[in-house]
Amino acid sequence: MAREVLMLKVGYFYRTEILIALFGLILAPGLWAQTRPIAIVGGTLIDGTGAAAVADSVVVIRDGKFQEVGERGKVSIPQGAEVIEAKGKSILPGLIDGHCHYRDWMGEVYLAYGVVTCPNISNNPVEWIVAQREGVKNGSVRGPRVWASANIIDGPPPEGTGTLRRQRTSIIVDSEDEARKAVRGLVEKGVDGIKLFERLKPQVAKAAVEEAHKYGRPVFGHSLDIFTSAENGYQSVEHSWSVVYTSIQDPKKKHDLDIGRMLGKVDTAEVHAQMEPAMFDKIIKVMIEKNVHWSTTWATWFRPLSTHAAEMKQRELALLRNPQLKYLPAYILKDTESFFAKYEKMAPEKRQEVVSGYKMLQEFVRRFTAAGGKIHSGSDPNHVVPGYAIHAELEMLVEAGLTPLQALQTASINVAQAWGKEKDYGSIEKGKVADFFIVRGDPSKNISDTQNVEMVFIDGKKMDTSFHADYKNPMPRPIEDRPEGGSQ
Ligand SMILES: [Zn+2]
Structure with missing residues (x-):
């Protein structure tokens, strides 16, 4: 049913485009406002479709779209085009953050790292994030494109835990009717997607998903049981620990670990040592069958x-100490320093435990991708710089065994697909929106080269990617930056 709704939506856009195209024919070409075409010549093209990199390519952009893409000699360069030489460089699809929580100070940092779109996996207040999206569209906010989801929809806290800190801004529902109403409320306020959380009863979550799909909105969720989330129609499950909890077969062990982590008694990284690889195949099978994507959020x-x-x-500490970035909230530098220090000071036994969890996670990543599973790379900015975190995840994915081309898809087309926006975004293909970036080097050979960002384009327009000490968002977020605590 959801698919039908999505198809209808796609059909609608198609008709709109045909109408626009017809208009174009009726009007004399001279009356049609056109921008000067841009041709990027001689670079290595990584188009994000998974196709092999094309050395010595030509990419032509006109009116905000990719007009022609391919090998030099097979693509003509329009007369009068602005030519950008890209020898020794690569052209990549603009990055789409698989797990963004956009804040008012993030715009420049995202752009500097080639991130063109921030699909929010929860944010609030809903009015603010929707206003940011519109502000970016009309040019009053300098930052990446925003796709909005808003307050988390969650169930009541488990007994004995009191109100969980991270639930303070959530919409708590305990019946199917309440869930549907909460979804409708957010849709009416203009969100592009819905975020669900771990405490929802399965049938309540199901009602929320049905309602979201009715309006063509994708659903993203934290999950303690991926089998149920898949059955309920989630587009993706967030965070590595969704796999950890799902794999644990003893319900008491799982419950104690979950509550322990909720109350801050068990460290998130340590939870991963409890993973049960015997369950991996079953989990992978259902995720593939139901097309549930997965956000690793493991850089953080x-x-x-x-x-x-x-x-x-x-790199991170140098960035955070850049005088031009003095406007960043102080906690990021502090948290990043103490995070690395924590690992450096970790007792050998504890380190061994955490390493064992990380290794199992790498194995899941490898097997999930080999089976055709879709991963999202994302920031989830806890003790990490947003935007930069994606590049760290890409390095870690390659380390786990993905090819660089597979890794790059986790921060572009895979995310666009989960949001139902792959027709326009997520790869460098003729007719798509010209969101891309140019780096020195060749990330198809060395994934770390994604960080050598030289130019970033959104809607075919070159963005300013430098830092300005006086960067200001004209719409400050009206609440404290991180009152929630924990991963949202
Ligand atoms: Zn999050």
């Missing part, structure tokens, strides 16, 4: 265990 929890950890730390 595990990057000190990466083989790239030393460079990561150095």
Whole structure:
């Protein structure tokens, strides 16, 4: 049913485009406002479809769309085009953050890292995030495109826990009617997607998903049981621990671990050591069958265990100490420093435990992708710089065994598909919106080259990717930056 609604939506857009195309024919070409075409010539093209990289390519952009894409010699460069030489460089689809929680200060940092779209996996207040989306569209906010989801919809807290800190801004529902009403309320306020949380009863979650799909809105959720979430029609499950909890077969062990983590008694990274790989095949099978994507969000929890950890730390601290970025909230530098320090000071037994969890997670990543599963790379900015975190995740995915081309899809087309927007976004293909970035080097050979960002384009327009000490968002978020605590 959901598919039908989505198809109808796609059909509607198609008709609109045909009408626009007809208009174009009726009006004399001279009357049609056209921008000067841009041709990017001589770079290595990684189009994001999974196709092999094309050395010595030509990419032509006109009126905000990719007009022609391919090998040099097979693509003509329009007369009068602005030519950008890209020898020794690569052209990649603009990054789409698989797990964004957009804040008013993030615009410049995202752009500097080639991130063109921030699909929010929860945000609030709903009016603010919707206003940000519109502000970016009309040019009053300098930052990535925003796709909005708003307050988390969740069930009542488990007995004995009191109100969970992270539930303070959630909409708590306990019946199917309440769930449907909550979804409708957010849809009416203009959200593009719906975020569900772990405490919803299965039938209540199901009602929320049905209602969201009725309006063509995708659903993203935290999950303690992926089998149920898949059955209920989620587009993706968020965070590595959704797999951890799902794999644990003893209900008491799972319950104690869940409550322990909720109350801050068990560290999130440590939870992963409890994973049961014997369940991996079953979990993978259902996720593939039901097309449930998965956000690893593992840079934010595990990057000190990466083989790239030393460079990561150095890069991040240098960035956070950049005087032009003095406007960033102080907690990011503080949290990043103490996060790396925590791993450095970790007792050997504990480190071994955490490493064992990370290794199992790598194995799941490998097997899930090999079976055709779709991963999302995302920031989930806890003790990590948003936007940058995606690049760290890409390095970690390649380390786990993905090819660089597979890794790149986790931060572009896979996310666009989950949001139902792959017709326009997520890859460099003729007719799609010209969101892309240019880097020095060749990420199809060395994934770390994604970080050598030179130019970023959104809607075919070159963005300013430098930092300005006086960067200001004209619409400050009206509540404290991180009152929620924990991953949202
Ligand atoms: Zn989150």
